[in-house]
Amino acid sequence: MRTILTTLIAVATLLCQSQAGVQEAVAAQKRGDFETARREYQALAAKGDDKAMIDLGVMYHTGAGVKQDYSLAMDWYLKAFKKGNGDGYSNIGVMYRDGLGVETNRPIAYALFFIVHMRGLGSDSTQIRAGRNLDKTVKLMKQAEIEETLKMTEKYVLTFVEKRGKLDEKEQALKFAKDHHPIKKLSDL
Numbered sequence: 001m002r003t004i005l006t007t008l009i010a011v012a013t014l015l016c017q018s019q020a021g022v023q024e025a026v027a028a029q030k031r032g033d034f035e036t037a038r039r040e041y042q043a044l045a046a047k048g049d050d051k052a053m054i055d056l057g058v059m060y061h062t063g064a065g066v067k068q069d070y071s072l073a074m075d076w077y078l079k080a081f082k083k084g085n086g087d088g089y090s091n092i093g094v095m096y097r098d099g100l101g102v103e104t105n106r107p108i109a110y111a112l113f114f115i116v117h118m119r120g121l122g123s124d125s126t127q128i129r130a131g132r133n134l135d136k137t138v139k140l141m142k143q144a145e146i147e148e149t150l151k152m153t154e155k156y157v158l159t160f161v162e163k164r165g166k167l168d169e170k171e172q173a174l175k176f177a178k179d180h181h182p183i184k185k186l187s188d189l
Contacts, residue, residue, distance in 0.1 A: 022052070034065020045079070053080040054087045061091065061100070070101025074164070081161060086122025089115060090130045092161055097137050103165065107149040110137045111157040111183055114150075118186035153180035 024040050038059060044052035057076035060069045074095060080088030093112035096105045113134035117127060138146065156174035160167060174180060 022049075032065075034059065038066060045076070048083075050080040050083040050085040050088065053077070053083075054085060054091065057088075057091060061095075070095065074101055078162070084121065086116045086119075086126040086130065089113075089121060090126060090133060093130075093133055093137075097133070097140070105165065106137055106141050107145065107152065108157060108160055108165075110134065110141060110146065110149050111152055111154075112161070113137060114183055115154060115157065115186065118183075150184035151176055151182045153177055154183050154186070155180045157183065 022040075022044065024036070038056065041052040041055045041059070045056055053076045057073045057080070058064065059066050059073075060076065061073035062068065074092065077088045077091045077095070081092055082088075089112045093109040093116075094100070095102055096112070097109035098104070113130045116122060116130040117134060120127070122130070141149075152175055155177070156171075159171050159174055163171065176182075
């Protein structure tokens with residue numbers, strides 16, 4: 001009984017500390033103290049907070065209080081992406097769609113927005129943003145390119161993103177591999 005009580009107290013303490021860090025970061029950002037916000041988000045991200053990883057990525061992506069650095073933005077988005085964060089997927093999609101710090105790759109961008117939508121990743125606002133980004137991307141692609149993109153496997157897309165497009169021959173073979181489902185099949189789930 002004592003062990004359970006001790007564990008519950010420890011968990012409650014950590015949750016309160018984490019919430020306090022988020023509140024401090026948001027308050028600092030609102031008052032224009034971006035250095036404090038960055039430090040708070042960084043401390044939370046170091047503890048595995050994927051939302052803090054996204055906030056750091058957005059700071060570097062937009063240059064909000066820090067020197068704009070698409071590579072650092074991608075680093076933070078990738079950390080959140082690896083935790084299954086829908087905003088991580090979507091923000092990486094924007095970078096590939098617009099060629100921000102990476103080579104423009106609209107099929108990968110389309111696939112990421114599609115995966116966010118079909119897997120229901122993230123909050124309602126994440127879903128809305130992903131839908132809008134998917135619509136923007138569709139306008140930049142030809143129908144044949146979209147149809148080809150839907151044949152790519154989810155495994156290929158995820159591997160491409162994790163490796164930042166630097167795939168070996170075996171990983172390239174995942175693109176249309178018969179032993180993996182094409183992303184189009186996500187609509188059947």
